[in-house]
Amino acid sequence: MNAASRVRLKPHYALGLGVLLLCGGVTQAGPHVHGAAELMLAAEGNKIEIILNVPAMSVVGFESQVVSAAQQQAVSDADALLRNPDQLFSLRGGQCVLEDTQVDFSAITDVALDAEEDHHTDDEHADHEQPAHEEAVVDEDHSDISVQYHFNCDNSAALEQLRFGPDGLPFGLEQINIMWVSESGQGGAEVSINRPYVDF
Numbered sequence: 001m002n003a004a005s006r007v008r009l010k011p012h013y014a015l016g017l018g019v020l021l022l023c024g025g026v027t028q029a030g031p032h033v034h035g036a037a038e039l040m041l042a043a044e045g046n047k048i049e050i051i052l053n054v055p056a057m058s059v060v061g062f063e064s065q066v067v068s069a070a071q072q073q074a075v076s077d078a079d080a081l082l083r084n085p086d087q088l089f090s091l092r093g094g095q096c097v098l099e100d101t102q103v104d105f106s107a108i109t110d111v112a113l114d115a116e117e118d119h120h121t122d123d124e125h126a127d128h129e130q131p132a133h134e135e136a137v138v139d140e141d142h143s144d145i146s147v148q149y150h151f152n153c154d155n156s157a158a159l160e161q162l163r164f165g166p167d168g169l170p171f172g173l174e175q176i177n178i179m180w181v182s183e184s185g186q187g188g189a190e191v192s193i194n195r196p197y198v199d200f
């Protein structure tokens with residue numbers, strides 16, 4: 001009985017995020033466009049979840065694996081900025097407070113750094129290299145930074161607007177494609193330098 005009622009409670013919320021994650025997966029399938037990012041927003045009850053995918057080129061200036069101290073510093077700086085979304089965007093309406101942030105730099109930091117690499121055997125290196133040769137010939141030079149923001153809101157249905165700024169679009173981006181889903185529907189919008197906000 002317990003399991004059954006849990007299953008009944010979950011689907012709506014799971015569907016919203018599932019749709020967003022699916023959209024994210026689909027749109028990430030091809031090479032991204034430098035200068036353009038994607039933002040997915042799901043609002044339900046007292047929660048708003050936002051997933052932001054930005055080309056690493058726009059965030060840190062490279063999309064290869066981190067190899068130098070300067071690149072590591074760029075990642076650290078970007079991480080600090082991304083964890084402070086007040087500097088990137090604001091939500092109007094709903095009385096939302098940031099509860100949790102997850103920043104994923106694995107696309108450019110997944111390969112072991114020097115210190116770790118010493119522990120790898122030759123076999124492990126071979127394992128790493130094989131997939132790269134077999135697939136992703138087109139995509140291997142493209143890497144996204146992905147960030148998830150979890151907001152707690154008094155009422156997510158009262159969300160009126162997401163606005164980027166205070167200095168226009170972050171990271172010198174020219175365009176951000178927004179997809180959103182809420183209890184009352186779903187939609188999409190393109191925000192640009194000239195119109196750095198979306199009304200819900």
Ligand SMILES: [Zn+2]
Binds near residue numbers: 034055063141
């Ligand atoms: Zn790229």
